[in-house]
Amino acid sequence: MWELFSYGVISLWLEMAGIETIGKNTIAILKWQAGLPQLISPENSDEILTLEVDEYLEGLKTKGLLTADAQGIWIQSELISLxxxxxxxxxxxxxxxxxxxSLAALETWGPQHQFETLISTTGPITNGILRGDLVINGGSDPYFVWEEAIALGNTIEKLGINQVTGNLVIVGNFWMNxxxxxxxxxxxxQEGINSATWSRNVRSIYNRMPPGTPMPKVAIAGSVISQKSVSQKIPIIRHKSLPLVYILKTMNAESKNNLAERLAKNLGGPKVVQRKAAWSAGVPEGEIQLINGSGxxxxxQISPRAATAMLVAIQQRLQTSEWVIADLFPVSGYDTGTLADQSRNIPQGAAxxxxxxxxxxxxxxxxxxxxxxxxWFTIVNRSPYxxxxxxxxxxxxxxxxNRWGVTMPPIGIIPKINGNRLGLGDSQRNDILLGN
Incomplete structure (x- = not known):
């Protein structure tokens, strides 16, 4: 039952029906347009659940919690709309x-994708001194933070650079914090790679890194400048971001709006996200209307059906990887983030x-x-309370x-990623290029 909702099962059904070749989103399109049996159909509605939903909405209304008539709910079990x-x-x-x-990012880059930042020099290195500029060529990494800067500083020092006589030159899309x-x-x-200049906030973040992490001291004498390009530079380090799945985990667990906005812009903007998400989930594009990537x-505006369909599409998209949907979203009982901040009492193991x-x-x-x-469910209430x-x-x-029975989460939704320990500041993601 757990894996019934899978690309493989429906593919087998289609093959038995004589349909040998299907497009990437054909299953979802057939599903939402009632092209397969036991999918979206009024006959599948759970009468008792209908009463429970009505009681839930009436309870909100009676308690004075609703300020608008628009309340959206969608609930389905595996292939069946409830x-x-x-x-x-x-x-x-x-x-x-x-x-x-999240869905558009997965479709575009894949869960293992890493954004790359190239670090180069424009002069010789002698006696620990780079006599030239340190050049940072950004590759649109949306989640470069203090821990990453500290690890990068340590790798720069590993190459024998303690001082830079020139400038710190930023080229391309480099963003931080x-x-x-x-x-x-x-x-x-510049501050992150030189512990002598750290603020109290940076020192606090450093103290949460693994014990024994070195404190870099790379001093830059010049200024921070932005240029379109730099010629005659020598690559020394290729920094790789956390894999995309980790970035999406923190975006969703902590509901980071700026991170979501930057990812959406990297994807081509909200209309591109809207189109890709609707196509991947197999729902009409009119049910997903976006002006940004954060919300x-x-x-x-998103229909409850479309929100649920996108979650299902994400789970299907991850089936060929080692990850599951719980690695992209906070899980009750596993992660903190918004679940802890809002003191939620969501069922154990729910992603x-x-x-x-x-x-x-x-x-x-x-x-x-x-x-x-x-x-799978989506509940949207219009209420200021x-x-x-x-x-x-x-x-x-x-x-x-309680009605359907408590059970342990199946392997298919047990997270491998701990949203509270993402592995930021891992120097192994800094590839040394100098001398290679």
């Missing part, structure tokens, strides 16, 4: 938008994405049950789990 309340109507979903950004001004990002890097703004705007409380994800297998509405959402999910 309930839809305004499920195909686009509605502001807040950070559920990051599901679309979610600051996208090249000079500001370069100033952060900031009620203009970002979810939260979303919050002024009057939007959204939750989408998947949780395991004994009777229904993996249950955050804590109360979140508590009602959690209570509703707990009731579903």
């Amino acid at each position: 309930h839809s309340h305004e499920g195909t109507i686009p509605i502001p979903g807040a950070s559920l938008t990051k599901i679309a950004t 979610e600051r996208y001004n090249h000079v500001v990002a370069g100033q952060f890097l 900031l703004g009620v203009e970002n 979810v994405k939260t979303g919050t705007l002024n009057d939007v409380i959204a939750l989408a994800g998947v949780f395991p049950t004994r009777e229904q297998g993996l249950v 955050w804590e109360e509405t979140r508590a009602e959402q959690d209570k509703f999910l707990q009731e579903l789990v």
Whole structure:
């Protein structure tokens, strides 16, 4: 039952039906357009669940928690739709938008993709001194932070460079600590590679790194400048980012808006994300309407069905890798991030994405049950009462789990990535090129 919702099972069904060749998103398109049996069909609606949903919404209304009529709910088990309340109507979903950004990123780059930053010099190195500039050629790494700078500084020192007589030159798309001004990002890097200049904040971050991590002291005498290009440079280090799956994990677990925005821009903008996500999930593009990649703004609108379909598409996209959907989203009982910040009481083992705007409380994800297998859901409530509405959402999910039976998460949704320890500052991702 756990793996029923898989590309392989449906592919076998199609082959038995005489359809030998299918496109990458054919399954999803057939699914949502009722091209396969036991998929989206009113006959599959769970009557008891319908009553429970009605009671849930009526309870919110009675308690005065709802300020708008638009409330969206979609629940399905494996291949079977269990309930839809305004499920195909686009509605502001807040950070559920990051599901679309995640799916488009996976489709474009793959889970193992690493963004590369090239470090070069423009002069000779003698007695620990680089007599020239240190050049940083950015490769659009969206998650270069203090730990990465510290590790890079240690690798630079490993090459025998302690001082730079020239400038720190930024070329290409180099960003740091979610600051996208090249000079500001370069100033952060200049501080990060020289522990003699660290602020209290940087020292605090360093203290969370593995014990014994060296404290780099690479002093740059010149200024931080931004240029379009640099000629006559010698590559010395290729820095590789965390794999994309780790970046998406932190984006979703901590709901980092700037990180989501940068990924969306790298992908070509929100309309490209919208188109790729809809195609990959096999839903009409009209059910995913985006103005950015983060979800900031009620203009970002996604139907509950589309949000669920994108989660399912992500799980399917990961089937040929070592990762599962729980490696991209926070898991109740495993990760902190928004789940801890919001004090959620979501069923143990559920992989979810939260979303919050002024009057939007959204939750989408998947949780395991004994009777229904993996249950995929999206709940979007229009309410300004955050804590109360979140508590009602959690209570509703707990009731579903109690009804269908508690079970241990199957291997298919047990995370391998701990969102609290991503492996930032690993010097092994710095490839030394000088002398190779």
